Amino acid sequence: MITMDDIIREGHPTLREVAKEVELPLSEEDIELGKRMQEFLKNSQDPELAEKYKLRGGVGLAAPQLNISKRIIAIEIPSQSEEDTEPLLSTVMYNPKIVSHSVQQAALEEGEGCLSVDRPVPGYVIRNARITVTYHDINGEEHKIRLKNYMAIVVQHEIDHINGIMFYDHINEEHPNYAPDDVIFIQ
Ligand SMILES: OCN(O)CCCc1ccccc1
Numbered sequence: 001m002i003t004m005d006d007i008i009r010e011g012h013p014t015l016r017e018v019a020k021e022v023e024l025p026l027s028e029e030d031i032e033l034g035k036r037m038q039e040f041l042k043n044s045q046d047p048e049l050a051e052k053y054k055l056r057g058g059v060g061l062a063a064p065q066l067n068i069s070k071r072i073i074a075i076e077i078p079s080q081s082e083e084d085t086e087p088l089l090s091t092v093m094y095n096p097k098i099v100s101h102s103v104q105q106a107a108l109e110e111g112e113g114c115l116s117v118d119r120p121v122p123g124y125v126i127r128n129a130r131i132t133v134t135y136h137d138i139n140g141e142e143h144k145i146r147l148k149n150y151m152a153i154v155v156q157h158e159i160d161h162i163n164g165i166m167f168y169d170h171i172n173e174e175h176p177n178y179a180p181d182d183v184i185f186i187q
């Protein structure tokens with residue numbers, strides 16, 4: 001199983017590479033990798049397993065964070081309400097691509113963190129408020145989905161990783177709490 005020991009940290013050159021497209025049809029190896037990435041996220045959100053294996057909670061993971069420079073990301077966003085157990089977004093995206101996005105921008109109120117960054121980096125990470133993403137899933141099916149709010153933020157954070165971009169690249173150095181006046185702040 002993937003643990004924190006498998007996750008490379010800032011300073012490692014692979015985090016600054018533009019990752020390679022994945023060959024289709026998906027190889028057994030890439031399918032297995034996707035499954036393991038998703039399993040890590042689920043484990044990281046399980047209090048017992050996270051404690052037992054010292055996992056930092058994550059809602060997304062990109063293959064470059066495992067020192068694998070491939071365009072593969074896993075997303076596991078649990079439902080925000082206790083009632084329904086259905087996750088908001090649970091998938092592995094192969095060759096994800098933002099094909100269009102809103103002019104309007106958004107940022108998480110609390111800022112962002114990263115499993116590859118062992119320090120807090122305060123400031124607003126300004127992103128597109130809404131995005132349209134195409135990708136192939138673990139079964140090789142093609143998808144085109146529109147995302148907004150927290151899901152759009154997380155997917156952009158992960159797609160940044162396969163393009164060698166870190167979340168703090170989007171923070172205004174001079175004024176970390178700068179935000180455009182029509183920005184949407186997400187809780
Ligand atoms: O790349 C995934 N990772 O470092 C885990 C944190 C994911 C994440 C955290 C805050 C906002 C968006 C995404």
Ligand code: NI
Pocket residue numbers: 113114115116157161
């Ligand atoms: Ni990250």
